[in-house]
Amino acid sequence: MSNDAIVKKEKKFNRRPNEDIRIRTSEDKKYIMVDLIKTWILPVNYIAAIVKNAASSPQSDSATNDKANG
DSSP, X not given: OOHHHHXXXXXXXXXXXXXXXXXXXXXXXXXXXXXXXXXXXXXXXXXXXHHHHHHTOSOOHHHHHHHHTO
């Protein structure tokens, strides 16, 4: 497998969740339980940039509320 193929495969998961479904029965065998599991795989740098931008945002919640109240 070439490096290009590996990079393309990794990019596929950067912004979409990996979805898994698990089906099982209850211990008393009266119910079927379906677990839907979404796993997001995001680069650490992406999360760090969001946190950094949110922390350095010039507007705060109180400033937004003051504008809305007149």
